[in-house]
Amino acid sequence: MQKVLILLITFFFSFTYSFAQVKQTDNEEQIWLGYFNQTRFSKRWGMWTDVALRTKENFVDQYSQAFIRPGLTYYLTDDVKLTLGYTYAWHFPADNHKNVTMPEHRPWQQIQWHTKYPKVKLMQWFRLEERFRRKIKNDDELADGYNFNWRMRYNILAQFPLSKNRFAPKTFSLVTANEVFVNFGKKIVYNYFDQNRLFAGFHYHVNKHDNLQFGYMNVFQQQAAGNKYRNIHTVRLFYFHNLDLSKKN
Template identity: 35%
Template sequence: MKKLLSLCLLLSFFTFSETFAQNNRRHDTNYNGWFMYFGTHKLTDKWGLHTEFQLRRYQVVSHPQQFLPRVALTYSLSDRASVAAGYAYVRTYPYGDNPAREAFPEQRTYQQLQLRDQQGIFILQHRFRLEQRWIKFPGAEDYTYLNRARYQFRATLPLQGATLEDKEFYLGLYDEVFVNFGPNVTQNIFDQNRAYAAVGYRFHKDATLEVGYLHQHVAQRNGIWFESNHTLQVGLTYNLDFRKKNPAPQE
């Protein structure tokens, strides 16, 4: 009987705690615009240089949200697999109903494994990324170190035939989940989720343009505020080939 009573009290405590946590949560809805450039440039048959620049705006274009340049060294394991290691700088500005007190910087290193596959007419991609983050939160004198893991699954569907060719449209879909781990994780292990759908146009194999919608669900570190960010995304990909060209044979 005592064990049953103790169990009931324990269940009641967890139920009350969860109900309180749910009632204590606050939600912030924002409308943003992300304008992006990506390029993975071939240095040799195996090695490459990834460059990236993202200008993220609050209220679509009106106010700054984030500024993010990224660079990485890539290595091709095969036609379907590659690895990368790189660095990103992120500057986040106050935005939304629960803004930071001031803009703050983040220094980030990361490692990545990317796998590609073809199933019927679908082009599939899996991206696994580990991030080491040093964030100087507003009012702090020192940087806080955080770890984060990300997994993205993407599918590309040609819209003008069984394969994606030059000068054709396609549909791009992805979902990406972010999870915090290690020291200094506060109220949430779950960091955010991104769900994305876009229409793209392939100019040629090294140049594409995508315009789409991203829903970003973000859990802030205090465990109380949750963001629902409706985001217009415009992304240009343009890859360059810096490999030495063999001279044409002379006749």
């Protein structure tokens, strides 16, 4: 079963990566930094918080986006979680708003689950987002009101231990992940497919609960016009901080 699962994941990653290579148009280089915290307060309740910052191009030229995402989590079991959250996003000056930052309000709902095998750990989630992006009047000014659309995300991440002490503190594991984004709503005409994020890298297990993740991610994104695409080569550095206060309580 484990071998079949790994083969399916590998095929899925290979397919999405090949698709991205065929469709690429503009190439960019970015750095993505992120801090992710999941804190469990009791048997059923916890909190999700993450913050992120992304550069724009050439790895270190300016900033493209920043996010803060708090959420309330309900634990169905130790391995299955429901989260209701909110994101505030800053879209820093870009092609269609060169001198002004566009804000975005983004409520979201998510189911996340973990599956553990002797030689691999899997994490998956489905996330539904409601995106309210401020309208743009011109390069220098925001307009009144917001553009709205829905977006669905599916993420799968696999960890493979690289030492005999599997997933123990001070060890490394190999990480592969893929996340697919799909848009829908009245405003979506040409880009129902939004983007695909393919990641390969490592986890350094700081302790039993925390991980430092680093590696390469390819982001392939279709723009709203439908005939323009972005292929982003990304250095990704994330810290995952997990706290369980339920045992103390």
